Amino acid sequence: MSTLQKVNLGTPPTAVDGDTVRGANTKANANVDVLNAQATLTSAAATITSAQALTAAHVGKRVNVNLASPGTINVPSAATMGLDGLVHLRNLGATAVTLAIAAGSGDTIALTKLNAGESASLDSDGVHAIGCLFRGRTNSDNEIVNGTLTVTGGFATRPAINGNTLWDTGNLPNPASSVGMTSGAAVPAGAVGQILQASQPSGGLTANAVTNVIAMTLPPGNYLVWTVAAFAVTSGSASDFTLGVSATSGAFTFPQYTSLAAAAVANTISSPMTNMNVSANTTIFAVARCGAAASINCRIYALRIV
Template sequence: MTALQTVNLGTAPTGTDGDTVRVANVKANANVAVLNTQATLTSSSPNAVRDLTAADMGKRVNFTPTAASTVRFPAANTTGADQLVAVHNLATAYDITMAIATGSGDTAPTMVVVKPGEMLTWETDGVSVWRTIGRKKALDETVQGKLTVAGDAVVSGNATFSKNATVTGDATVSGKATVTGTLTLSGGLASALPVASGGTGGATASDARGNLGLGTSGSSSRRNLLTNARFLANTRNVASGTTGITASGGKPYFLDRWYIVTSGQAPTWDTNAFARTVTCPAAGIGQIIPPEDMAGDTYTLSWTGTATATVNGTAVANGGTIALTEGVSATVIFLNGTVRFPQLERGTAKTATEIVPLHEEYRRCAFFARWVKIDREGYQSASQNEIWTINFDRMRSTPVNTSLDASPSYGGVISAPPTFNIGIDSVACTAAMSGTTGTWYAVGYRMLLTCEL
């Protein structure tokens, strides 16, 4: 600012050697002019947005933009030193962006956007620089740069982050926190997000599973304990509506892992390629879940269709729960209606239907039942036996041959039908030869090996 002048009072007591009256008053008027430029801001309310001029210095200029607008400062060298100006945005929806005068080469201030309801104040050196020195915020706060809180941050209402949020200390949000970018928490959450708010409500994985009704332990890689739940695997090639099915493993199995509760009754099913709907007979269809698959916990049974269900003889409603004992097999029966997507899962709540690929279903089903086909021929010396082994994936237990498919035949120098020694993961075959050297064959042997429960 231009320096204020003092009046020379002269030598006391008369002061005749001091400033004349005129000179003293000239200095006083000059001082008033200087002080006028430094006075408290006065208001100027053009409302319509325009560029600032040197005449606006020392004023609070009120603008009401009707669209996002740009306002330019006057060139700093036209304003005088140490000048102030404030811009107040009276609009409710539109920003005002400040810019330096075109061609001035001035240095712009660090804050140039005046948000609705805000007022920014700037100073200039009267040469080439504008600086932000004050800001009056609106009720709704918008931080144009970075917000760094060295201590704790406490938000009583909702917190919304349109970009990324990084919290290295403590943050307390009493309302909802919305982050559309990435949320990085160095210390984690002080308390778990409730299930009703989209969280798990648990501080540990076990707690989370319990709160979500998924049981307190165990893997979710296989949720549905019912095998062949889409009713697509049909190793025995049983047709819909077939009666008089031969029992294997003590029960008349039709589709893989599913058996008819009462022999002579005939379930039917559609031909949907993704998942079939089975119409259960009066006594029902069932599946026995092996004891090695059963953990002690509460389980939820669900399905689509009109059938009713029991687990170990106890009626269970669709979506209902039942407590099952660890290491004890469970028998699930659907009866007197239709069933599709049956699911028995650990926990107290039904989750989305687990879709197991068909090739994986066949692999699981082969643990209990599989076909082994034998077609063999060779040339053998007289009276020497031919011995060979057919290997396969280990089954649940040593299976038995419950069906001999087609019409096997043997001939040549073989003297008798081949014999089969069935193991848990292989079949050893022996063909006894006659006293003649020559060719032999044993073909068409197709055995259904089962170890159903």
């Protein structure tokens, strides 16, 4: 944009070395053009209703756009707009308007879309850059971000998406508890995929007595629980071996597994997998029974699934 010029009045009293009358008026006319370019924006003569390229006549104007369907408006080139040249665009329609550079200009543009109801003022460096001087809001209180939103500060309150509160370190200290681990690293306590276990390397069973072999405490959560044991008859003979997980001491409260084998042989069996959902620390038991006195080597497992 050009600058204002002063008339050279010359040296008094004759001023013969000053501007001529024509030269002074030429400067005055040029100043009028500069001031006109800086005057309050006025609307262009016609509202744009179809995709098209803007011209030099739109520079310094408020340009109203109202497209019936999505389309592209090409802004004047930076060279056409000139240094500090400005175009104010208003999307009066109900559809988005794509903003693009003038064909073949090689310009860059900082804003590529006007949503319904939005306004934006674009200014130029006079060479190849068209920036967004300022941008208005849409027709509602809702904000639309067409690109990536980056927030370098913090949110005053926890945001929600589609009415759902986000999970973060404030309301979910360990996100792995919901998504598990896929990195190959050890699963932390409380996370999905954590395995709790306890063992009884050597124990004894009285014939036909339901016996607690192992007790283990489950923290709050949802688990798949099972137990594995090796039986060896120590006195007499037996052909039935029963093993299960229980929430009650000395009783089979969940499905158990019974193996029928030749008398007085060693036998290794696994109990059915049982789902246990506990809201507080809960003791569970590996429970076994044998038709004769036997030794037992047992281990109980709990896989966290929630």
